[in-house]
Amino acid sequence: MSDSPDYAAPAIDKALDILELLASSPSPLSQLEIATAVGRSTGQIFRPLMRLEKRGYLHRDRSSGLYQLSMRMFDLAHRQEPLRSLLSVAVPVMREVSATVAQSCNLGILDGDRVRIVAQVESPADFGFRVRVGALFDVATTATGMVLAAFSAVTGAADTVSTAFGGLDQERLTAIRKDGVFVLPDSAQPGITDVVVPILRSDSPEAVAALTVPYVATSYSPSSVDSARETASRAAREIQAALGI
Incomplete structure (x- = not known):
């Protein structure tokens, strides 16, 4: 429990309750x-x-009187300079990845103790796996989350990682940092293998984001998992160089 005082702000609480409700409706x-x-x-x-x-x-719809969120909050989220810069650099490279391996790809960042998807590029093939922009996932149960945890600022000690991300296996995180890429069959989506590479800062082994190719193996897939791994790794290095951070 936080030790900070609880200063009540009923009007703000009402507004936030409304926004959070409509965001989930x-x-x-x-x-x-x-x-x-x-x-x-x-x-x-x-x-x-x-x-x-x-x-x-x-x-508010004038005929029905029903309320829904506008695009105002989406616009505010994308005004944040680091995210705007990341997306402007990453999305064109992600399109190249998708075209090369004929698979979709997405970009995730840490949002507190969870993974937030901030960009998604569709597969040009007839088959692909799509993740909604804005979706939130657990760090400990997703390949993207494990990579972000492995290259996060708190991975210096096992007890710190356990506290921050819900008991992740320190040996696995160490292996991910050593390999620089993580390939894992998706536990929630049979038939999909997640290929994840970190996008690192140039001055520290800390990830600003993770690029994920949810590889779908079908008879129509023109590329292999190994090809997706190599392509994603090159793309991550290209994004990192272009960010200049």
């Missing part, structure tokens, strides 16, 4: 549905709804 919601879901009355959420709509964070 598969469809637009009415004012009553929002109020019920966040455990408040319609009167209590009226003003936050109006302010969020006025500031452009929510869109």
Whole structure:
């Protein structure tokens, strides 16, 4: 439990409750549905709804009165300079990777103790595996998460890694750092082999992101897992050089 004092800010809490609810909702919601879901009355959420709509964070359909998130938060997230620079450099290279191996690829970063997917390039083939941009995954149960943990700033000691990322195997992390690439059958998606390489800082063995090719083995696949590994490794080095960090 945090030792910092808990300063209540009811108005902010209401607004954040609304944003988090709509972000997780598969469809637009009415004012009553929002109020019920966040455990408040319609009167209590009226003003936050109006302010969020006025500031452009929510869109309200004029005919149905239903609320949904606008693109405002997506825009704010991508204004952050490090992420904007990373995406501008990485996405063109990722397109080349996808075209070369005829597989999709995605880019993940650490977001607290989880993995956040910040970019995705579709496979040009008829078969491929797609990961939604913005999706969150556990570090300890994904190949991308293990690579990011292996090359994170906290991997200096086993107990630190265990605390930060939920008990990852230190020997496996050491092996990943030694190899510089990680190939692992996806435990959640049969038939997919995750090929993951870190994108490192030039001045330290710390990853700013991880490039993942979720390799789908079919009779239509023109390239092998080894080819995907080599292509992804070259792409990671190219992105790293272009970032200049």
